[in-house]
Amino acid sequence: MTPAVPSPSTTRRPLVLVPACNRLVGAHPFHIAGQKYIDAVRLAGCLPLVVPAAQPHEVDELLDLADGVFLTGSPSNVHPRHFDEVVHDPALPLDPRRDDWTLPLIPRALERGIPLFAICRGFQEANVALGGALHQAVQEQPGLMDHRSRDGDPVDLQYGPVHPVMVEPGGVLETLLGHMEFPVNSLHGQGIKRLAPGLRVEARAPDGLVEAFSQPAANGFNLAVQWHPEWQAQSNPISVKLLRAFGDACRTFRERNRESVRERPRVP
Numbered sequence: 001m002t003p004a005v006p007s008p009s010t011t012r013r014p015l016v017l018v019p020a021c022n023r024l025v026g027a028h029p030f031h032i033a034g035q036k037y038i039d040a041v042r043l044a045g046c047l048p049l050v051v052p053a054a055q056p057h058e059v060d061e062l063l064d065l066a067d068g069v070f071l072t073g074s075p076s077n078v079h080p081r082h083f084d085e086v087v088h089d090p091a092l093p094l095d096p097r098r099d100d101w102t103l104p105l106i107p108r109a110l111e112r113g114i115p116l117f118a119i120c121r122g123f124q125e126a127n128v129a130l131g132g133a134l135h136q137a138v139q140e141q142p143g144l145m146d147h148r149s150r151d152g153d154p155v156d157l158q159y160g161p162v163h164p165v166m167v168e169p170g171g172v173l174e175t176l177l178g179h180m181e182f183p184v185n186s187l188h189g190q191g192i193k194r195l196a197p198g199l200r201v202e203a204r205a206p207d208g209l210v211e212a213f214s215q216p217a218a219n220g221f222n223l224a225v226q227w228h229p230e231w232q233a234q235s236n237p238i239s240v241k242l243l244r245a246f247g248d249a250c251r252t253f254r255e256r257n258r259e260s261v262r263e264r265p266r267v268p
C-alpha cells in the first residue's frame with residue numbers, strides 16, 4: 001500500500017511576507033533582509049518570503065499569497081514627509097523605496113485580517129502608515145531617554161537589555177504575558193510622537209515612550225514592538241511566546257483561507 005502523499009497544500013507552513021530593505025552594495029542596488037528576522041519567522045513555524053521593493057499595484061497580489069506579514073527593523077528611518085515633516089538629520093539613512101510600498105501594505109493587510117508582526121523600524125512604519133507621527137530624534141525630546149545603541153559597542157551589548165517595558169492592561173501583551181514588566185533592548189533614534197488613531201498602547205518605557213501597540217479593530221493578530229525580540233529569540237522565553245503567537249495566528253489564517261477556497265463553488 002503506497003503511503004498517501006499529502007498534497008502540498010496540507011503541509012505547507014504559513015507563508016509570511018518579509019519586505020526587504022534597499023541598500024547599495026558598491027555601485028549596485030540590492031534588496032536585503034537580516035538573517036535574525038528570517039530565523040525569527042522560522043521560529044514562529046512559518047515560511048519566510050523576502051519580498052523586494054514592490055510596485056504599489058503589486059501590494060494586493062502579494063497579500064493574496066500571504067498568511068502573515070513581518071516588518072523588520074532597519075538602520076533606515078521612515079521618511080518624515082510621510083508625517084508632514086522635513087528631514088531633521090540628513091546624515092541618517094532613509095529607505096523611500098521600502099516606505100513606498102510598506103505604507104500602503106500595512107493598512108491593507110490589517111483590513112484583510114492578515115496577521116502582522118512589526119519590529120523597530122517596522123513598528124514606526126506601522127504607526128505612520130495608520131496616520132501617526134514620529135519623533136525624529138527621541139534623545140532631543142525633554143523628559144525622554146536616549147534610546148539609541150552605541151555603534152562602537154560589541155553587538156551583544158548593543159542588543160542586550162537596556163530598559164524595562166511596562167505591559168499595559170487589556171491588550172495582546174497582557175493576554176500573552178500577563179501584567180508585568182520585562183527588560184528589552186533599545187536601538188532606535190526615532191520613536192512614537194503621535195500614536196495613530198485606533199491604535200492601543202501595549203507597553204511603555206520608563207520615560208513613557210510607547211514601546212508596543214496593536215490595532216484592536218483588526219480581525220487578525222497584530223503586534224508592533226519598538227525593541228528587537230528577534231535577537232537571540234530562541235533563548236528568550238518572552239520572544240518565543242510573541243513569535244509563536246504570531247505563527248499560530250498565521251496558521252489559523254491559512255486554515256480559514258484554505259477552507260474558504262475549498263467551499264468556493266468550482267467554476268465548471
Ligand SMILES: N[C@@H](CCC(=O)NCCCC(=O)O)C(=O)O
Pocket residue numbers: 034072073074075076077078119120121122187188189190191228
Ligand atoms: N532607524 C530607525 C529604526 C531603528 C532600527 O530598526 N534599528 C535596528 C537596525 C539594525 C537591525 O535590523 O537590527 C530608528 O533609528 O529609530
